[in-house]
Amino acid sequence: MAYDPSVYEARRRGYSENYAATAAANQYSRTLAQQRGARQRMQALRQYETAQPQLVRAYSQRNLVSPAVRSGLFSRAMQEFGSERARGLSEFDLGQAEQMRGFDLEDARLLQQYRAALGDLEAEKAREIADAARQLFAFRAGAA
């Protein structure tokens, strides 16, 4: 079969378009997930901010806390609240980061697949050029 570079250009366009489409979709999903995570984190922060005065008011109604009183129960409750808040936000951030890593990994995988396809395409083209050169050589020498 004679060498036809247009076939390879068509395949190259197909690889590029496929990579562009899948990578864009991945990036878009990543962006959406990131925005969604940010909103959820803000919501969680607002919940903690809302819960913290309520906790102080509850201990204040029981006279366990006032400007002159600092009970051990209130202190332990506040420390538990702070730890719970830190744990909750950290878990949320970790989940968000893992989700983002998934998108990043998919992006890298798509790019690796695209470049590998292009490399295979270039190798195949080089082999076919060599084969066409041999055929042309045979034609020119009058052997074929």
Place this chain on the structure above:
Amino acid sequence: MAPRGVTVYGQNTDNPYEQSLYGRGNVGRSGFTTRRTTAPLSPQEEADKILNASSWGQQLPQWQNNMATLAGLISGGNQMSESDKLAREKFEFDKMKYAAGLGSSASDILSARKFQYEQQQDAAEAARAKRTLQAYQNMLSGGGYRSGMDTLLGMIGTEGGRQTEEVNKAYNDALANIAAGYGQAQQTTGAGFDALNQFLRQNPNNPYANVQVSAGAAPDAMEQILSAYGVSADPVRAQVAAEQAAAQQGAAGFQNLLDVLGASAQQSDLSRLAESQMAQRLAGELLAGQQAGLRAQASRAQADALSAIQAQLAQARLEQEAAAIARRQSIEDAIVAAGGQVPVPAAAAAATPAATPAATPAATPAVAAPAVTQIGSPGVKGGTPDYLRVIAEQMARPQEPKKTKKKK
């Protein structure tokens, strides 16, 4: 019976000597009569008659003498038969008689003229035969019989040389085409693999190296709020540190994953580079092998063509030599049939162009005169004309050509 031209005298002669010799029984036989005229001639008339008759009166005995010689040659030289001896005696008598002016009648003159004409015809025929024979011998000894064939052989040799040059030119053209095609194919193949190598160098396939991995920011420990209420933030800071450590461990694990994938991608890249180099080397080897095969094919075609040309030339030369041999044989047969002697073969063998195919007739060395038996000469040898000797020899050897053919 007497040979041709022998006079038979009739009974009507008045010559007593003739009558005593032949008798009177030969009435009606053809021949000369020796009837005398009734009136005697004067001396002057006798002299004129002798002078006038000398032109035929001497030829007739000479002819008779020749015929006797011919008869002697045919019968084997000096061994004459009885009838020939008798005829010879009669010829001697006739010679004497006609020398004396006898037998000058009109019929005698007519017969003598007729004989003279026949003699001239025989002489012309003999001369023509002699010339033909000499021409055959000269053709054979000088190599002229094969001059046309030598020209053809020269043309065949020239054509063979031209065809050989054509074949060699075609071979050289084929080699040039092969070399040019090989160079072009090598260049094209190199360009294709150079493009591949350039692509692989410009596009290192390790996309995982660019992935940013971070543990993220840790949440605050509410230290300000806790301190406002007089509560220690240490337990909260400890929890934040623990969560940060867990996040860093997760990031490190992901980085390890990226490193593994990146290493795999780099191995794939190296493998593709090696594949490119192997394919490029293989393409070069295939091209070199193909070039060697084409050169061998061209050499084989050249050898076949040259061999075919040589075979054709040899066949053509063989045909021409066979034709020359057949031509020579036919000339030899003609010479033998004409009673001549074939020239010495060595002279012709020295001029055979088989050893020098390119020799032309003009370049054929002069051949010495062959040892040919001289059949006759223009003069009279021993009283016998040469043409008679030729005729006699031909008649004496009528079976020679057939014997020669049987030997072959």
